[in-house]
Amino acid sequence: MCGALNITVTGRVQGVGFRPFIFALADKYHLKGTAQNNLDGVIIHAEGDSGQLKNMIEEMQQSPPRLAKINQITVRETARKGYTDFTIISSDNKGNGIPWMPADAAICHDCKTEMDDPSNHRYQFPFINCTQCGPRYTIIRDVPYDRPYTTMKEFTMCPRCYEEYGDPKNRRHHAQPTCCPACGPVLALYDHNGSCLNINTQAKKMTLDFLKKGKIVALKGIGGYHLACDPFQPQTVARLRQLKRRPTRPLAVMMTSIDCAKQYCWITKQEEERLLSPEMPIVILQKKEGVAIPDVISPGLTTLGVMLPYTPLHHLLLDAELPCLVMTSANTSGLPICYKDDPVLDDLKNLADYVLTHNRPIHRPVDDSVVQCDGDETFFVRRGRGYMPEPLKTTGNVDQIIALGGDQKSAYAIGKHQHIYLSPHVGDVENEEMIHFLEDHIRHEQEWLHSESTCVAFDKHPLYETAKIAQTMLGEKISVQHHHAHHVSCMEDNALEEDCLGIILDGTGFGEDGHVWGFEFLYGNARSVTRLGHLTYTPLPGGDRAVKQPWRTAVGMLLHYWPEEGERIAAELFPDRRKEINVISQMVVNDINSPLAGTCGRLFDAVSAILGICSVSTYEGEAAMKLADGLGGTDFPDDDEKTYPYRITSNDHGYELDVSAMILAIIQEKCQGRSIQEISRRFHQTVVSCCVHMTLAIAAKRPELNRSVVLSGGSFQNNYLRKHLQRHLEKRDFQVYTHKQVPCHDGGLALGQMIIASAARQQ
Amino acid sequence: MERISLGHGEGGELTHQLIHDVFIRSFDHGEQARLDAAIISSSSEQIAVSTDSYVVDPIFFPGGDIGKLAITGTVNDLAVTGAVPKVITAAFMIEEGFPIRDLKHIVKSMAQEAEKAEVKIIAGDTKVVERGSVDGIFITTTGIGAIEQSYLNPESMKKGDAVIINGTIGDHGIAILSARKQLGLMTNVTSDCASLNQLIQNILRRTKGIRAMRDLTRGGLATGLVELCEDFNSTMEIEEAALPIRDEVKGACEILGFDPVYLANEGKTVIIVDANEADLVLDILHKDEYGADACLIGHVTAVTEQTGKLKLKTPVNTTRRLSRLSGMVLPRIC
Ligand SMILES: [Fe+3]
Ligand SMILES: [Mg+2]
Ligand SMILES: [Zn+2]
Ligand SMILES: [Zn+2]
Known part of the structure; x- marks a missing residue:
């Protein structure tokens, strides 16, 4: 029996080779008709044998192209038009959808095979790509996604490439960045004086040579420049750290293959999948013990960030003699990633010995993504390359809202109808350069989204640069409390709309009472939350300086908990700081530059300092990370008796958690010589137990509350904390939700701010 | 130790004595003190006026005291506008119980600094307030300067x-x-x-x-x-x-x-x-x-x-x- 169907496919189906895929299916099942892109997705008119039509739809669902992600297939019967063949017709800008742009994808298997084949005309060609792989988001200037609107516009296709491009059966059909050695970009190697040393194959050979000799080379990648060097040459790594002003922060390593990565790290199935996925993020892996990845790469940690080569150029630069490369974004700590070409050579010459670059411009900078896996779940540490610019769908109207996020790990969000475009990780917005970078970034995104914001959501912190930027923008201003934003971010990440409990364990955020919050038990939704419990406030002597110097936070706690003996205990714990402790104790007593804070991040800092693990953080989260290091993977017997003592008291405002007894016990155990690892584990168990008991106390007092709990805030990057708190709460009949699509830290704030602003606007 | 009492601010004999002993002696403005206002003359077309109140804790600190500060602050405010500071008036708000010795000390350093800066302290006022109403002593000074030539642009x-x-x-x-x-x-x-x-x-x-x-x-x-x-x-x-x-x-x-x-x-x-x-x-x-x-x-x-x-x-x-x-x-x- 014959039939005709109108099939609309939505989701990530454009720029991913979906039409050629349909073309091939039509050919296979002897179907006639057309395929066309419009703003809604791909619209297919197919006619032929009914059984074959069914087969086509089935195969479409079951084995779509690797980059495609189908949300919905809508099938409608329609009248036969009597087509004699199947054709792809050019894009139509009609539809009710939203502007759309594809994501960058790591080199695919087919392209890799071609570039390894000496008989192929793209043999060792560093810009090989196809509909299934290559740069996208980073090279697109405007929508629709078409070559003239990309930075490949400058490169006129040679006849051979043009033929492939036009051939619906070819895997480069409408592959917008396609090119070959005859018509594509040129690779060029510069020394740090800016002289060009060589181009193409010779440039690559020289680069490889330099890297092996211990030189630092800046490599132009997908979303910006990397600094690359051999991780096995400690002096080179030390030099890189010095140039980047990044003394101890872990560096990511690119490894030639998954097998190579397995030599150095333990890799679970989930981690392997992520490493090999088209997004190819950096995956944080557990290092194997006694294997030779030098400690200087991730000093003091048992983990290592690993990624696989995701561009053809990376493949050319890794070989048997050089199986691993340190790859870190090319910028001095605190400055934006380098991605523009003209000024870049100037900037880079202070960071690298050589620069390997090319003339395909990067239009949108984006950092590598970083993920962390636990069992079959994956969590974002940094959302960037590969995941951009996929919108998140929501149920409310978020049109024309812009949410600026926070100052740290900044990411903003732009609302369009019912879609939220969360920006990639921008970085810490602390200085003029980052403010400009952010403002430029926002301008770019607003341009292609044709979005003019009439409502600006931002953090309540009066000193945040993002809050100041908000004041310069047009439209209604909505300031959002930090932890409310975290709470709603996690709700939205799990499509929750009803009131729920939130356990927000975080670094520092500006609280409604003017103090620093970050250990919060909230209840509510996007419209409002009530604070039902929190950690006792203790002073942070020196403000920001205490965040960078956890020993201060520890001293602040000791002085607060034990006004009489605190100073003596502090001096015993930190004998080198005696002189400062004396002053700090006066600062605390006289309330000089000592804001009050009750935050999980600072609690971890204090314990890390007390245990002598880290008393000064050289990068954000160092003290907490090192305290948690090594616990993430292990399961512990569920034993409440192994917790330290703590107290939950209640007052008019709710519950307060007092951990002074725990701090004292930790100090005693440390003095008694109990192992640091053991104490750290017990500390973690105690934090979990505190949260569980606080939640139970709240639920007992207010039995009418929903038993859904969202876990958000930067401290939930701590695998142990997240996993065990979830487990314990689930055992007690709570439904527990964690982040899925956005980071739990401040990189996810904008999502919450957006939803809160949308709710506020409706009121 | 002699201390300021509320009576020092009542405008009677005690006030008169205080003004006489502490202020007039130091500020050397015997002439003006007899009038209700100080009268000054100026040859320049433009004058600059600035006023500021001084509260500092502690009142005496290394390198100065509240009195010196009350002069330098107002002098500098005038100076940066290009004016030549000529005269200053001072108002004192004193807490009951404030040591008179300290007051004398403060007034003396005002006089010294004024001399050094070549400005005249030409008028003043004193109020005494109940304990706790101010913290020791507050001083307000107003300065007048002559703009002899406009240099700033x-x-x-x-x-x-x-x-x-x-x-x-x-x-x-x-x-x-x-x-x-x-x-x-x-x-x-x-x-x-x-x-x-x-x-x-x-x-x-x-x-x-x-x-x-x-x-x-x-x-x-x-x-x-x-x-x-x-x-x-x-x-x-x-x-x-x-x-x-x-x-x-x-x-x-x-x-x-x-x-x-x-x-x-x-x-x-x-x-x-x-x-x-x-x-x-x-x-x-x-x-x-x-x-x-x-x-x-x-x-x-x-x-x-x-x-x-x-x-x-x-x-x-x-x-x-x-x-x-x-x-x-x-x-x-x-
Ligand atoms: Fe936060
Ligand atoms: Mg002034
Ligand atoms: Zn490919
Ligand atoms: Zn070509």
């Missing part, structure tokens, strides 16, 4: 103009903090509290191309420059590495978590001057006791239609945007 400010400061920053702020004994800060820093009018007049007379000046007080260097940037639509960039800061001040900031650009000064002015005249200005400054540590700290980088901004280039080559002192102690780092 802020409208001609242009890209490339030099930003000069006459010495180290933050001394007063740290001196005050360490004088509050309870801090236990071990520094020898003394307040920079000084009248700069003669130095400023000297510069104004001997150079051309001075665009603007501002005396730095509460809110520090950053707040003073931000105000200049905003008032004259100019953007300035200063170099962190070029800022003159005493090691003790740096050390204290390190411990306390303060930023020296926000620490109070009481004898510092910034001078915006044509780049060609910068060396001459520095030369003059270096020869003066209040300008020995003077240096060039930055430049005007743009003069625009919109509000100007203040930027600070850090030693790691990033640029911080500086705002006014926020008055809030809140960590920003997550």
Whole structure:
């Protein structure tokens, strides 16, 4: 029996080779008709044998192209038009959808095979790509996604490439960045004086040579420049750290293959999948013990960030003699990633010995993504390359809202109808350069989204640069409390709309009472939350300086908990700081530059300092990370008796958690010589137990509350904390939700701010 | 010990005695004291007037006291507008029980500083309030200066103009903090509290191309420059590495978590001057006791239609945007 169907496919189906895929299916099942892109997705008119039509739809669902992600297939019967063949017709800008742009994808298997084949005309060609792989988001200037609107516009296709491009059966059909050695970009190697040393194959050979000799080379990648060097040459790594002003922060390593990565790290199935996925993020892996990845790469940690080569150029630069490369974004700590070409050579010459670059411009900078896996779940540490610019769908109207996020790990969000475009990780917005970078970034995104914001959501912190930027923008201003934003971010990440409990364990955020919050038990939704419990406030002597110097936070706690003996205990714990402790104790007593804070991040800092693990953080989260290091993977017997003592008291405002007894016990155990690892584990168990008991106390007092709990805030990057708190709460009949699509830290704030602003606007 | 009583403020005999013993003797204004108001004459067409109240804890600190401050502060406010300070009036608000010896000391240092700055203290007022209504003593001074010639020309400010400061920053702020004994800060820093009018007049007379000046007080260097940037639509960039800061001040900031650009000064002015005249200005400054540590700290980088901004280039080559002192102690780092 014959039939005709109108099939609309939505989701990530454009720029991913979906039409050629349909073309091939039509050919296979002897179907006639057309395929066309419009703003809604791909619209297919197919006619032929009914059984074959069914087969086509089935195969479409079951084995779509690797980059495609189908949300919905809508099938409608329609009248036969009597087509004699199947054709792809050019894009139509009609539809009710939203502007759309594809994501960058790591080199695919087919392209890799071609570039390894000496008989192929793209043999060792560093810009090989196809509909299934290559740069996208980073090279697109405007929508629709078409070559003239990309930075490949400058490169006129040679006849051979043009033929492939036009051939619906070819895997480069409408592959917008396609090119070959005859018509594509040129690779060029510069020394740090800016002289060009060589181009193409010779440039690559020289680069490889330099890297092996211990030189630092800046490599132009997908979303910006990397600094690359051999991780096995400690002096080179030390030099890189010095140039980047990044003394101890872990560096990511690119490894030639998954097998190579397995030599150095333990890799679970989930981690392997992520490493090999088209997004190819950096995956944080557990290092194997006694294997030779030098400690200087991730000093003091048992983990290592690993990624696989995701561009053809990376493949050319890794070989048997050089199986691993340190790859870190090319910028001095605190400055934006380098991605523009003209000024870049100037900037880079202070960071690298050589620069390997090319003339395909990067239009949108984006950092590598970083993920962390636990069992079959994956969590974002940094959302960037590969995941951009996929919108998140929501149920409310978020049109024309812009949410600026926070100052740290900044990411903003732009609302369009019912879609939220969360920006990639921008970085810490602390200085003029980052403010400009952010403002430029926002301008770019607003341009292609044709979005003019009439409502600006931002953090309540009066000193945040993002809050100041908000004041310069047009439209209604909505300031959002930090932890409310975290709470709603996690709700939205799990499509929750009803009131729920939130356990927000975080670094520092500006609280409604003017103090620093970050250990919060909230209840509510996007419209409002009530604070039902929190950690006792203790002073942070020196403000920001205490965040960078956890020993201060520890001293602040000791002085607060034990006004009489605190100073003596502090001096015993930190004998080198005696002189400062004396002053700090006066600062605390006289309330000089000592804001009050009750935050999980600072609690971890204090314990890390007390245990002598880290008393000064050289990068954000160092003290907490090192305290948690090594616990993430292990399961512990569920034993409440192994917790330290703590107290939950209640007052008019709710519950307060007092951990002074725990701090004292930790100090005693440390003095008694109990192992640091053991104490750290017990500390973690105690934090979990505190949260569980606080939640139970709240639920007992207010039995009418929903038993859904969202876990958000930067401290939930701590695998142990997240996993065990979830487990314990689930055992007690709570439904527990964690982040899925956005980071739990401040990189996810904008999502919450957006939803809160949308709710506020409706009121 | 003799102390101020409420009776000293009632306007009767006790008040008369106090004024006579403490004020007239020190301020040497026998003539005016008999009249209800002081009468002065001035030959210049324009006069400058400034008023300020002084409250400081502690009242006596290394390098000065509230009395000296009450003179230098008002003198400097006048001086940076290009005026030559001539006369000052002073109003005292004194807490019941305040030691008369301390009052005498304060009044004496006012008189000394006025003499040094060549201004006359010509009128005054005294009120005594109940215990707890003020903290010891508050002083309000009003100064009048003559603008003999207008040297300042802020409208001609242009890209490339030099930003000069006459010495180290933050001394007063740290001196005050360490004088509050309870801090236990071990520094020898003394307040920079000084009248700069003669130095400023000297510069104004001997150079051309001075665009603007501002005396730095509460809110520090950053707040003073931000105000200049905003008032004259100019953007300035200063170099962190070029800022003159005493090691003790740096050390204290390190411990306390303060930023020296926000620490109070009481004898510092910034001078915006044509780049060609910068060396001459520095030369003059270096020869003066209040300008020995003077240096060039930055430049005007743009003069625009919109509000100007203040930027600070850090030693790691990033640029911080500086705002006014926020008055809030809140960590920003997550
Ligand atoms: Fe946060
Ligand atoms: Mg003043
Ligand atoms: Zn490919
Ligand atoms: Zn070609």
